[in-house]
Amino acid sequence: MSFLIGVDVGGTKVLAGEVTPDGRVVRTVTHRTPGRRVSVTALEDALTAAVLEVADGRTPLGIGLAAAGFVDAAGERVMFAPHLPWAGEDVRHRLAERWGAPVTLDNDANCAAYAESRLGAARGVSSALMVTMGTGIGGALVLDGRVLRGANGMAGEFGHMQVVPDGRACECGRHGCWEQYSSGNALVRLARARVVAEPTVLTDLCQGQPDQLTGPMVTAAAEDGDLVARQAFSSVGDWLGVGLAGLVAAFDPAVVVVGGGVSAAGDRLLDPARAALGRSLVGAEHRSVPEVRAALLGPEAGLVGAALLAAEPPSRG
Amino acid sequence: MSFLIGVDVGGTKVLAGEVTPDGRVVRTVTHRTPGRRVSVTALEDALTAAVLEVADGRTPLGIGLAAAGFVDAAGERVMFAPHLPWAGEDVRHRLAERWGAPVTLDNDANCAAYAESRLGAARGVSSALMVTMGTGIGGALVLDGRVLRGANGMAGEFGHMQVVPDGRACECGRHGCWEQYSSGNALVRLARARVVAEPTVLTDLCQGQPDQLTGPMVTAAAEDGDLVARQAFSSVGDWLGVGLAGLVAAFDPAVVVVGGGVSAAGDRLLDPARAALGRSLVGAEHRSVPEVRAALLGPEAGLVGAALLAAEPPSRG
Numbered sequence: 297m298s299f300l301i302g303v304d305v306g307g308t309k310v311l312a313g314e315v316t317p318d319g320r321v322v323r324t325v326t327h328r329t330p331g332r333r334v335s336v337t338a339l340e341d342a343l344t345a346a347v348l349e350v351a352d353g354r355t356p357l358g359i360g361l362a363a364a365g366f367v368d369a370a371g372e373r374v375m376f377a378p379h380l381p382w383a384g385e386d387v388r389h390r391l392a393e394r395w396g397a398p399v400t401l402d403n404d405a406n407c408a409a410y411a412e413s414r415l416g417a418a419r420g421v422s423s424a425l426m427v428t429m430g431t432g433i434g435g436a437l438v439l440d441g442r443v444l445r446g447a448n449g450m451a452g453e454f455g456h457m458q459v460v461p462d463g464r465a466c467e468c469g470r471h472g473c474w475e476q477y478s479s480g481n482a483l484v485r486l487a488r489a490r491v492v493a494e495p496t497v498l499t500d501l502c503q504g505q506p507d508q509l510t511g512p513m514v515t516a517a518a519e520d521g522d523l524v525a526r527q528a529f530s531s532v533g534d535w536l537g538v539g540l541a542g543l544v545a546a547f548d549p550a551v552v553v554v555g556g557g558v559s560a561a562g563d564r565l566l567d568p569a570r571a572a573l574g575r576s577l578v579g580a581e582h583r584s585v586p587e588v589r590a591a592l593l594g595p596e597a598g599l600v601g602a603a604l605l606a607a608e609p610p611s612r613g
Numbered sequence: 614m615s616f617l618i619g620v621d622v623g624g625t626k627v628l629a630g631e632v633t634p635d636g637r638v639v640r641t642v643t644h645r646t647p648g649r650r651v652s653v654t655a656l657e658d659a660l661t662a663a664v665l666e667v668a669d670g671r672t673p674l675g676i677g678l679a680a681a682g683f684v685d686a687a688g689e690r691v692m693f694a695p696h697l698p699w700a701g702e703d704v705r706h707r708l709a710e711r712w713g714a715p716v717t718l719d720n721d722a723n724c725a726a727y728a729e730s731r732l733g734a735a736r737g738v739s740s741a742l743m744v745t746m747g748t749g750i751g752g753a754l755v756l757d758g759r760v761l762r763g764a765n766g767m768a769g770e771f772g773h774m775q776v777v778p779d780g781r782a783c784e785c786g787r788h789g790c791w792e793q794y795s796s797g798n799a800l801v802r803l804a805r806a807r808v809v810a811e812p813t814v815l816t817d818l819c820q821g822q823p824d825q826l827t828g829p830m831v832t833a834a835a836e837d838g839d840l841v842a843r844q845a846f847s848s849v850g851d852w853l854g855v856g857l858a859g860l861v862a863a864f865d866p867a868v869v870v871v872g873g874g875v876s877a878a879g880d881r882l883l884d885p886a887r888a889a890l891g892r893s894l895v896g897a898e899h900r901s902v903p904e905v906r907a908a909l910l911g912p913e914a915g916l917v918g919a920a921l922l923a924a925e926p927p928s929r930g
Contacts, residue, residue: 376899446865456895457859548763565718578773582693583765
């Protein structure tokens with residue numbers, strides 16, 4: 297049976313999977329990523345171990361890599377990745393030689409967007425704006441089934457659009473970036489600030505240590521009716537919609553798809569985003585406001601998209 | 614000799630021209646637009662008079678309309694135009710019947726962007742972000758020689774992206790829109806506020822009446838070394854670059870082209886924009902920052918682009 301392998305290379309783990317040519321995940325394996333401080337060799341050894349485990353002695357049709365970093369426009373190199381040791385290496389070519397199989401390489405958000413457009417929440421639509429809310433905000437635009445990669449391969453870096461002049465300091469060195477107001481980090485920051493001031497369900501969840509609070513804890517507390525957690529989602533969701541309104545004015549996509557870890561909260565995140573989008577979008581009375589949908593493929597979207605891209609003819613622009 | 618006609622339908626005038634199939638303007642005629650308060654019939658009569666004058670008894674290969682308004686995704690209807698009486702009419706079909714020639718219809722900013730990508734500042738590049746600074750900010754994205762029209766035909770409405778939360782009130786009914794900080798209107802507003810407080814070269818130009826001040830006066834005063842006018846350009850140019858940084862992070866275009874009336878100031882506008890773009894663009898150290906170029910085709914860009922689109926096969930998506 298012919299099969300593909302998709303590999304999602306994140307800052308803390310490698311998720312690799314066997315994928316059928318029509319995009320079904322047969323099985324996955326997880327390996328820990330050695331992290332940024334180790335060598336390129338150690339990282340690539342870890343990827344190789346994951347690929348060999350999935351292949352189990354068979355030869356795949358192709359192997360797709362989804363990398364949490366900036367991939368050049370040609371899909372050959374990881375130019376920079378905050379949590380990985382690659383910095384300009386010709387990753388695609390080197391791993392293709394090592395693995396003896398065709399390899400494709402793209403940014404993880406691009407891969408996830410491609411998977412959602414082929415099989416998930418954006419299936420069958422002419423254009424989709426995909427926003428991935430994890431630690432920060434990433435994303436991609438899919439037009440007629442193709443991911444817009446950009447002249448540098450860097451299209452879709454939505455998280456660092458400035459939304460507040462002289463606003464909150466961002467890890468990128470600038471101020472007022474969108475992801476400072478709408479992301480997993482923003483959600484946790486808002487909840488932490490309140491937990492310090494007053495005890496809530498969250499205080500128990502983090503065992504009285506606000507710095508141990510995580511996004512999934514805030515999601516769980518909101519489910520349980522905790523007001524602090526719910527207000528954090530309202531704020532992050534509202535800012536999500538404000539930023540989406542700008543992107544929708546610019547791109548005019550048929551649908552908006554929100555994925556990433558924070559989107560596990562579903563309508564608790566998306567309802568305030570929809571309200572803010574409707575309120576903030578110019579000309580909303582003269583146009584259709586795009587539907588805001590939750591992503592469907594979950595944490596496997598990146599590896600599925602990478603695997604599907606590995607089955608494509610090489611001439612995507 | 615085969616020829617095309619391009620018609621730029623603005624809020625105050627109609628600029629129509631004979632255009633060769635390779636995009637050269639042979640001659641133009643200007644008719645006044647009756648304005649929004651008159652009937653659709655009066656407007657279409659004025660367009661017809663302009664087209665007949667250019668045609669001069671000959672039959673064109675096609676006639677392209679560039680309209681200052683929202684055109685639907687199919688290129689058939691003007692859905693809404695703040696300064697024109699059309700509101701959902703099937704303009705393209707009706708005028709094609711009346712004129713006995715193939716007619717195409719698109720938004721004026723889309724037409725100008727298409728012309729710049731075929732013959733002007735974005736010629737030969739894979740992707741271009743075009744920003745048109747007039748009264749407000751319009752624009753378009755050109756990818757592989759095609760203008761991104763969007764699901765509603767409304768892509769490129771950059772001027773109403775929010776850049777300041779609870780910022781300046783905008784004519785659109787929202788607050789803090791980009792064009793409140795970077796546009797011809799913003800330029801004049803900044804200059805007026807200062808002229809009221811202290812006499813400058815501008816005081817003479819507007820004969821002591823700040824409400825008579827225009828954008829071209831501010832441009833002229835800046836040329837003459839007037840500090841108030843120069844500071845107005847610095848501010849508008851800086852905000853231009855901040856907004857461009859967000860759009861470049863999202864689209865990653867090969868070049869940025871700035872057109873529209875305000876761009877007549879050239880580097881006085883573009884230099885502060887380039888500085889702000891370099892400062893505000895995320896990952897500028899890991900990518901090429903796109904060149905910011907002045908548009909080349911001037912006020913005829915819209916009619917040239919419309920004419921060239923009229924020569925295209927009808928299947929643009």
